[in-house]
Amino acid sequence: MKKVIAREKLPELWKSLAAKGPLFLPIQEGPVVLFQPWSEGAEANLDAVNTAVSAKDVFLPREETYLQYRCSGNQLELIPVENAEPVIAFGVHPCDLKAVEMLDKVYLDQEPSDELYRQRREKTTVVGLSCREPDPFCFCNEFGINPADAPGADVMAHLKNGLVLLEARTDKGKALLDQAGDLLQDGSDEKFEAAEVKTADFGLNLEGLPENLKERFEDPVWDELYKSCLGCGVCTYVCPTCYCFDVEDFGHEGEGQRFRCWDSCMYGHFTDMAGGHNPRAGRKERVRQRFMHKLQYYPETFNEIACVGCGRCLRSCPVNLDIVQAIKALGGETVEQR
Amino acid sequence: MSSANVLMPQQATILDITEETPDIKTLRVVGKEGMPFDFMPGQCAMLSVPPVGEAIFSITSSPTCRECLEFSIKDVGNVSGALHGLQPGQQIGIRGPYGNGFPIEKMKGKDILFIGGGIGLAPLRSLIGYCFAHREEFGHIDIVYGARSPADLIRKSEVRESWAAEPDTSVYLTVDAEFPDWNGHVGFVPNYVSELAFKPEGRIALTCGPPIMIKFVLQALDKLQFSPEQVITTLEMRMKCGVGKCGRCNLGSVYVCKDGPVFSLDELNALPSEY
Numbered sequence: 001m002k003k004v005i006a007r008e009k010l011p012e013l014w015k016s017l018a019a020k021g022p023l024f025l026p027i028q029e030g031p032v033v034l035f036q037p038w039s040e041g042a043e044a045n046l047d048a049v050n051t052a053v054s055a056k057d058v059f060l061p062r063e064e065t066y067l068q069y070r071c072s073g074n075q076l077e078l079i080p081v082e083n084a085e086p087v088i089a090f091g092v093h094p095c096d097l098k099a100v101e102m103l104d105k106v107y108l109d110q111e112p113s114d115e116l117y118r119q120r121r122e123k124t125t126v127v128g129l130s131c132r133e134p135d136p137f138c139f140c141n142e143f144g145i146n147p148a149d150a151p152g153a154d155v156m157a158h159l160k161n162g163l164v165l166l167e168a169r170t171d172k173g174k175a176l177l178d179q180a181g182d183l184l185q186d187g188s189d190e191k192f193e194a195a196e197v198k199t200a201d202f203g204l205n206l207e208g209l210p211e212n213l214k215e216r217f218e219d220p221v222w223d224e225l226y227k228s229c230l231g232c233g234v235c236t237y238v239c240p241t242c243y244c245f246d247v248e249d250f251g252h253e254g255e256g257q258r259f260r261c262w263d264s265c266m267y268g269h270f271t272d273m274a275g276g277h278n279p280r281a282g283r284k285e286r287v288r289q290r291f292m293h294k295l296q297y298y299p300e301t302f303n304e305i306a307c308v309g310c311g312r313c314l315r316s317c318p319v320n321l322d323i324v325q326a327i328k329a330l331g332g333e334t335v336e337q338r
Numbered sequence: 339m340s341s342a343n344v345l346m347p348q349q350a351t352i353l354d355i356t357e358e359t360p361d362i363k364t365l366r367v368v369g370k371e372g373m374p375f376d377f378m379p380g381q382c383a384m385l386s387v388p389p390v391g392e393a394i395f396s397i398t399s400s401p402t403c404r405e406c407l408e409f410s411i412k413d414v415g416n417v418s419g420a421l422h423g424l425q426p427g428q429q430i431g432i433r434g435p436y437g438n439g440f441p442i443e444k445m446k447g448k449d450i451l452f453i454g455g456g457i458g459l460a461p462l463r464s465l466i467g468y469c470f471a472h473r474e475e476f477g478h479i480d481i482v483y484g485a486r487s488p489a490d491l492i493r494k495s496e497v498r499e500s501w502a503a504e505p506d507t508s509v510y511l512t513v514d515a516e517f518p519d520w521n522g523h524v525g526f527v528p529n530y531v532s533e534l535a536f537k538p539e540g541r542i543a544l545t546c547g548p549p550i551m552i553k554f555v556l557q558a559l560d561k562l563q564f565s566p567e568q569v570i571t572t573l574e575m576r577m578k579c580g581v582g583k584c585g586r587c588n589l590g591s592v593y594v595c596k597d598g599p600v601f602s603l604d605e606l607n608a609l610p611s612e613y
Contacts, residue, residue, distance in 0.1 A: 066343055066345060066346065067346060069388040074351075075429055076388070076428075076429035076430060076431065077349070078348070078349055078386075107583060110582060110583075112581050114581075114583060115342060115343040116343055116345070217590070217610040243585065244584055244586070245578065245583070245584050245585070247391070247392060248391060249388045249389040249391050249392075250389070251389045253388075256388060258386075258388065260345065263578075263584070263585070265585060270576075270585075270586060271575070271586050271587075272576060273415075273574065274393065274414045274415020274416070274576075275415065277549070279612050280612060293585075296590075296591075297590055297591040298591070300590070
């Protein structure tokens with residue numbers, strides 16, 4: 001099913017879609033674009049290549065309450081909290097959607113599956129959006145991602161000459177286009193070939209990198225690489241493939257709730273054990289964990305590097321200790337570029 | 339929820355509490371309908387005390403005990419401290435079981451050497467109870483157990499009387515230093531293992547205790563010619579999910595909560611030593 005809508009009509013489409021449940025869009029918030037629920041008057045920005053923070057929190061929210069407790073005397077009541085409602089995520093770029101597939105492997109494919117994630121994933125209709133031109137930090141080509149297409153999207157959207165072309169690829173996608181009704185025109189005659197997009201060539205050579213790193217846990221490179229890290233954790237916060245979480249209680253002895261929230265391997269408390277022992281006590285161990293997880297541990301389990309080249313850590317790290325620098329320091333650089 | 343949220347605990351009740359040492363208590367816990375779940379020795383469970391939170395503990399009872407789960411818990415942190423403050427009858431949250439458990443198939447037909455230190459006896463005790471309940475499946479059983487002082491030994495009467503009275507079983511107790519009321523062996527656990535000079539032939543050694551004890555026990559076993567495949571230990575890490583997703587307890591691509599906590603020494607030697 002192929003449909004088109006004029007760009008200036010999009011706010012009408014947002015309004016129609018948002019009437020049924022949360023509609024996440026890249027929203028301009030002052031100087032940054034964030035993937036957020038749209039409300040009337042919000043300024044959606046489909047021209048931004050990447051939101052400042054990835055789209056992962058549609059599926060793995062920053063915080064998510066899943067139980068309420070009530071205590072009285074000896075009694076403890078534990079009540080599940082149902083969260084997931086049908087959501088539309090509109091304007092997810094190919095890199096972010098590829099990253100969601102990487103989260104799927106951990107949260108869905110690896111037993112036992114994570115029901116909180118599964119419900120959000122199943123109830124979300126994803127409208128992928130092709131990229132027309134990369135920003136200087138984009139390097140998704142390195143990971144075999146085509147910025148013009150987002151496999152896995154329920155609807156694939158392309159921006160073209162004042163039009164938005166929408167192609168439904170799944171039943172969920174068809175239902176979404178049906179829901180929009182007369183706001184959309186038939187687009188079966190429109191050509192959907194998006195132009196090729198070339199992302200930055202940082203001179204990376206990823207061939208064999210995960211295998212090479214297997215023997216390099218004790219490599220002296222780690223004694224140097226971590227030194228500039230401030231431990232701020234922004235890399236994990238903006239990263240679409242980071243998925244670690246914390247579980248905490250909030251409330252008092254009478255009642256309260258338990259929630260999970262994003263956590264970061266860059267923080268010391270992350271692995272701090274009762275009794276005081278901490279297996280990743282220093283920044284060296286934590287920087288090593290983050291990069292080894294992306295480049296060796298995740299690939300060992302799931303056969304692909306846990307990076308999609310979205311460029312967010314390049315943009316955000318205050319000391320430029322981003323994944324490109326790490327890959328280069330670890331030998332993943334093409335010889336010609338040296 | 340349509341399907342089970344793996345993070346959702348079930349309600350459980352503390353049946354009774356035994357004070358083992360000045361900082362260790364054993365809690366007996368039942369679910370709403372008896373046993374909260376089935377498990378194997380070496381597996382763990384998450385215990386919840388809202389609003390303090392949730393933490394992971396090894397199950398110390400044997401799966402052959404069908405009345406309840408037992409947890410021997412040292413007061414070292416927030417949740418363990420909160421558990422120490424509870425009274426019998428109090429309800430808590432529980433979920434599990436987590437982890438791989440001890441390699442019972444690999445142990446069958448072998449002589450078994452248990453080496454525990456302090457609270458490290460807790461996970462071993464589950465397996466010791468299992469071995470006694472399936473006595474014909476295992477050879478001679480040796481149990482070396484030590485603590486800083488006589489007051490720090492847990493399950494004292496059980497170890498001294500019940501275990502020592504089991505057929506084809508030897509129990510060796512030791513404490514780190516001389517104490518007025520102690521007339522047993524004095525010395526560190528690893529040294530005692532060396533003195534006792536266990537033969538590696540046809541034997542599996544399982545050890546758990548403080549990291550420093552484990553380190554020297556492994557050296558002692560190496561000197562006694564035990565091969566890494568014959569030596570088994572169980573690790574502790576900070577954990578939040580118990581199912582290999584929250585990202586804390588990994589050694590390389592292996593998650594201690596899911597792929598461990600029990601590892602043979604040859605498995606551990608192949609992993610980053612980040613524990």
